[in-house]
Amino acid sequence: MNPSYQLLTSEAGYRRACDTVLGRAERELLIFDRDLRSLQLDDHTRLQSLSDFLASDRLRRIRIVLHDPGPLHRQAPRLMQLIARFSHMVDVRQSPDNLRHLADSHLLADDAHAVRRFHIEQPRSALVIDDPAYVHPWRQRFEELWELSHPCLQLNTTGL
Numbered sequence: 001m002n003p004s005y006q007l008l009t010s011e012a013g014y015r016r017a018c019d020t021v022l023g024r025a026e027r028e029l030l031i032f033d034r035d036l037r038s039l040q041l042d043d044h045t046r047l048q049s050l051s052d053f054l055a056s057d058r059l060r061r062i063r064i065v066l067h068d069p070g071p072l073h074r075q076a077p078r079l080m081q082l083i084a085r086f087s088h089m090v091d092v093r094q095s096p097d098n099l100r101h102l103a104d105s106h107l108l109a110d111d112a113h114a115v116r117r118f119h120i121e122q123p124r125s126a127l128v129i130d131d132p133a134y135v136h137p138w139r140q141r142f143e144e145l146w147e148l149s150h151p152c153l154q155l156n157t158t159g160l
Helices: 011-026 043-055 070-075 077-085 131-146
Strands: 004-010 028-033 063-066 090-094 105-109 113-117 124-127
Touching: 004 011, 011 043, 011 105, 011 113, 011 124, 028 090, 028 131, 043 077, 063 131, 070 077, 077 090, 105 131, 113 131
Parallel strands: 028 063, 063 090
Antiparallel strands: 004 124, 028 105, 105 113, 113 124
16 A cells, blocks of 8 residues: 555644554554543444554553553543453553643554654644654654552452
8 A cells, every 4th residue: 555644723623633543553552642632442333443453462562651640540531441351452551740831742553653742732643654664763662661660559359
């Protein structure tokens, strides 16, 4: 496929781009965000996309790095349930204090598709489809953040 790029300037455009990237994911989703509020992953449609993604293949993964996991705990109960249900496939970490000044965010799928929000306070962002070379630096940055971050979710799992 031919790579495509789109500059986005609205919240609605940003969320549609996120839906596009979620829909294209086949192996892995990588998310770096302040607190997931702007992504609205607890929205029914996005939550269903994530559930379908994880349920269709046990080798699929979602890795998330957050500056502040508090809103995830307090304001996204359905997303927390999904994370608990697929805890073997979803990992959430918190960035260290010295990196919390980073003000961008991104959603990456399969090293080829991405949405990058340039600043968390502004809806201005970019959608990239089918361009591994363009997405590669963002992937590297995510991996660096991942290595510096620490696990932050304590899930209560009870069983027999």
